[in-house]
Amino acid sequence: MERFTNGVPPAASGTAGPPRPGTPDALVLPLASVGGESLARVGGKAVNLGRLAAAGFPVPGGFCLTTEAYRRAAPPELETVARRLDNLGTAGAADRERLARGAREMVGAAAVPEEVDSAVRAAYALLGPGAAVAVRSSATAEDLPFASFAGQQDSFIGVRGPDAVVRAVRACWASLWNDRAVAYRAENGIAHRDAGLAVVVQSLVEARAAGVMFTANPTTGSRSETVVDASAGPGQAVVSGSVNPDHFVLHTATGRLLEFAAGGPGTGAGENGPGTPVLSEARVRELAALGQDAQRLFGAPQDVEWVIDEAHRIWLTQSRAVTTLYPLPEDAADDDAPDGGVPRLYLCATLVQGLTRPLTPAGLALLGQMRNTGGRWRYVNPGLRMYVDLSPMLRSRAGRDAMLRMLPLADGRSAAVFRALLRDPRFARPNGTRGGARPTRQPPAASRHGARRAAGTGSMAALAAGLLPAILRAVARPEAELRRALGYESRLRELLALPEPASPAERLRHAEDLVGRTVDGVVRAALPGPSAGYLMLAAARGLLRGIEDPRRLEAVLRGLPHNVTTEMNLELWAVSAAIGEDAAAREAFARRSPAQLSEDYRAGRLPPAAQARVATFLGRYGDRAVAEIDVGMPRWADQPDHVLGMISNYLRLADPEQSPDRLFAGAADRAEERIRSLVASATARGRLRGRLLEFSLGRVRRLAGLRELPKFYIVEILGEVHRQLAALGAELARSGGVSAPADVFFLDFDEVRVGLRGADLRPLVADRRRLYDVELRRRRIPRLLLADGTDVEAAVLARGHPGSAPPAGGVLAGTAASAGSATGRVRVVNDPVGARLEPGEILVAPSADPGWTPLFMTAGALVMEMGGVISHGAVVAREYGIPAVVGVADATSLLRTGQLVTVDGAAGTITPVPG
Incomplete structure (x- = not known):
């Protein structure tokens, strides 16, 4: 392929002229020279184009009007508007749009300073008399590794004449404040006060064909595929979506065409004449090779805009990182498909x-x-x-x-x-x-220290073999097993206690050693009981084979005793009932938000009836949390907003017959009735079979509820580690090693040790927080991931495998998880903290761990995007006796709050109901 080392088409050569590039007062810089400039000065688009040009890629020539020009043109009042937008964050969409509109009008009405006007006109003149150019926004918060800002600001194609170029520049400036750009900055945590805009002006290439290219498949995430979309004529039609382009997918390493889909009307004639693809396979491979060169230059998969001119030469008009790809596994570089x-x-x-x-x-x-x-x-x-x-x-x-x-x-x-x-x-x-x-x-260095401490647990097979006698003892003597398992908590709390006062070094050593000192004991104390219970459930299923539908056993698991999560939720209901009987406490919960209640609780200002009951509850369950397996998450004892919000939610339940404690007791009664019915059916086939079934189901009822106990004990361990790390974080913040105490949760133990010796860990924490915030906003998580980055589910859907068809008639289907049927209004909840669920509403959630389960107590039914029949949400739903369907693809986006639906937990369907 022909390369242009100066990055300028022959017909559009020339430079922007003085002032000299790199000087602080330079308003205009030649495009080929800006690759080494800062984002703050020339914006992301210009930096990337400059790097391409400097590396010898074919880039149309032109110039960059720096952000200094925008600063000079921006009215002083804009700073006040930007500050107000920053204070809004992601909330207040109507206010955000109003403020953004005001900012656009300010910038659009402001006069272009004389020195800026002169610099633009002089640089444009060097491109040739009446040259057609593209005038394109280059924002400082654009084409970043974590946020591309693709299409957020405006660009203008086919601009001719100095007056038109100046008008286009001002329109680009104003577009920094359009609604979509302002919303995108808010979503990505980028301060509006820090935003600036440069403008790229390039010679326009007369396009024979144009389009976009991704050096990794943006749909499936595969880094081994290149995707090219193409249409005849200017590429703006492809980017804007106004045409349905020809679509090519190549295996990058071999150049083999994996997929081709012809575009619709308006795509234009191909290289080989009407009725042929816009690009030949050879030309697609040529583009793919150029894309790989760009990817190597930038060190990450690229989204490239390209143009082929009338002389059949390829030009690159933009390259930015593909920011939506899921990160590769750490060992992906070592994976050359070894098997x-x-x-x-x-x-x-x-x-x-x-x-x-x-x-x-x-x-x-x-x-x-x-x-x-x-x-x-x-x-x-x-x-x-x-x-x-x-x-x-x-x-x-x-x-x-x-x-x-x-x-x-x-x-x-x-x-x-x-x-x-x-x-x-x-x-x-x-x-x-x-x-x-x-x-x-x-294991990686960061985890080796802890791995040595955990190594005492031995292999899983050895552990299982060691537990077998204990499981058999639990079957034989369930009451003794209950006492042993439940009694281990006092021993665990002794192991967790750290004598005070303690030095930072002692706190770190205690936190670091806890897992190795406690987890093995937890497994041996708490796992045999529930294992025996579910072993007996399997035995019961075998005894009923050919006699009863196995699904009838589901009712036996409802209202199980000794489930610590169920007991927690029933205790929270009891707390709310007591608060409801106290006028002052009830009024406080009716009038105040969970955040206000939390602040009052920590200050000891809740009405006495509420303060004491909440303190008792948190004394028992305060180590729990939403996403509680992450030691970095705040515990309920630290931030009780969620707990207090649930109490407010329970206080709105008006029908005493629907109270969770009565429903739970009713579920337990129905479970016993089901046992009697099943035993009678088995006895009809033989007295011994009936007795064995009665024995097995009795053990299920006594022991299966302990299934939550091992995790509860693990969470208590995590709670103690969290407390010690929080104390260490406060110490690091005092010494300046981190900016805030919570930063300690973005470090591992060895890094905390280095910080206690005086190291400045703030840059490391800032990088990790930035990555964490990006991942926190990610909505799609690959369930199954290949080493080349392929999201297997996305690839299955893209290839149209059976089962990937969209739902018919609006009916959604998933895995039947808890039998029963309920009709109610949908409540989509993506985060349980602060969520309000009216009694009887259908809870629709991405997933659920124990931190979600207080919401289950008043839900009419449960729908989850994740899960199977033994997932946490499904098991708890069965125990509470509410219908549940899990594994429903995109349920939180396909269903909307307020929509009336019927959930059939036996059929695994969610059906919209008119009205």
Whole structure:
């Protein structure tokens, strides 16, 4: 391909002229020289074009009007408007639009300073008399690694004449304050006061064809594919969506065309004449090669706009990072499809646990300690989420069969995606090995210290073998097992206690050692009971085979005793009932927001009846939290807003017959009735069978409710680690090692140790907070992820596999998780903190962990995007006796608050109801 080393088309050569590039007073800079300038001076678009031009890529020539010109033109009142917008944040859309409109009008009406006007006209004159140019916005908050700002500001094509260019420049300035740009900055946490705008003016290439190219597939995330969209004529039609372009997908390494879709009307004639694709395969491969060059230059996948002129030469008119791709696993660079062309496959373990948000670095480090470091599983943490490497399971038929059995229980959607993945030729059959795992690699340095402490837990197989006698003892003597499991809490609290006063070094050592000192004991004390309960449930299912529908056993699990999460929620209901009986307390909860109530509680200002009951509740359950497996998340004891909001929610329940305690007691009664019915059916086939079934179901009722106890104990451990780290964070903030105490949760233990010695950790924390904030805003998390970045579910949908068709008639389908039917108004909740759920409303959520379950108490039914029949939300819904459907793709966006629907928990459907 022909390259132009000066970055300027022959017909549009020339420079912008004085002032000299790089001087502080320079208003205009040659485009080919701005690659080394700062974003604050020339904006993202100009920097990237300058780097391309300096590297020899074919970039149309022109100049950049710097942000200094915008600063001189902006009226002083704009600073006040920007400050008000910053104070609004993401709230107050109407006020934001009003302020943005005022800012646009200010900038649009402001006079262009004489020196700016002269500089623009002089630079434009050097491009040739009456040259046609593109005038394009280049914002300082644009084409960033985490936010592209694609299309947020305005650009103008085909501008001719100096007056028109000056008018276009002013219009670009004003577009910095259009509604979409202002909203985008607010969503991405970018201060409006810091925003500035440069303007790129380039010679216009007369386009024979144009379009966009992604050097990674933006739909599936695959870094091994290049996507090219093309139409005849200017590329603006492709970018704006006014034409349906020809669509090409290539395997980048080989140049093989994987997919082609012809564009619709308006695409134009192809290179080989009417009726042919706009681009030949050879030209698409040429573009792909150029895209790979650009990707290597910038070090990340690129979104490239390109033009082919009448002389068949390719020009690049823009390149920006593709910011929507999910991060690659840490070991992706080591993955050259080692298993006969089969890339590694990862399952998002935290998503299966009902956690959609990222984990703090401290949370990831602590979970790294808890992992079984001597076992066969490897974990990676792309996007601050924990993924488990399933590649060993793919290497044997037994492993695949096990996954096909287990995944539907944990997450129905992941199971469907896994089945579709096995139809891919690369994964069609095992490669002949017997499923032995690749040796586990050395854990990263940040987790080795903790891994040594956790190594005492031994292998999972050895642990399971050690628990077997305890499980059998639990079956034989359930009451003794209950006393042992529940009584372990006092021993655990002794292990968690740190004598005070303690030095920072002692706090760090205590926090760092807790997992190794306690987790093994928790597993041995709390796991045999629920394991025995569910083992007996499996036995009951076998005894009823051929006699009763297995789904009838579901009712046996309702209203289970000894479930610490259920007990917590019923205790919270009791707290609300007591508050409701006190006039002053009831009025306080009716008038104040959860945040105000929380502030009053911490200051000891709640009415006495409320202050005492809430304090007692938090004394028992204050270590819990939303996303509680992340040690970096605030505990309820620290921020009780959620708990206090739930009490307010319960106080609105008017019908005493619908109170959670009565419903729970009724569910328990119905469970006992179901046991009697099932036992009678089994006895009709034989007295021994009936007695065995009665024995098994009795053990289920006594022991299965303990299923929440191991996690509850783990959460108490995390709560103690959280308290010690918070104290260390306060110490680091006092010494200047971090900016705020909560910054400690963006460090691992070794980094905290370095900070206590005086190191400045603020730059490290700032980088990690920036990444965390980006991931916090991410809405789509890959359930199954390939080493090349492919979101397997997205790829399945893009390829149109069976089961990927959109729902018919508005009916949504998922996994039937809890039988029953309920009709009610939808309440979409993405974050339970501060959420209000009217009694009987249908709770629609992305997922659920124990921090969500207080909402279940008054919900009419549950719908979740994540989950399978053994996921946390499904199990709790069954125990509460509310209908539930889980694994419903995009439920939080397809269903809307206030919509009337019927949830059928047996059929696994959500059906819109007119009215």
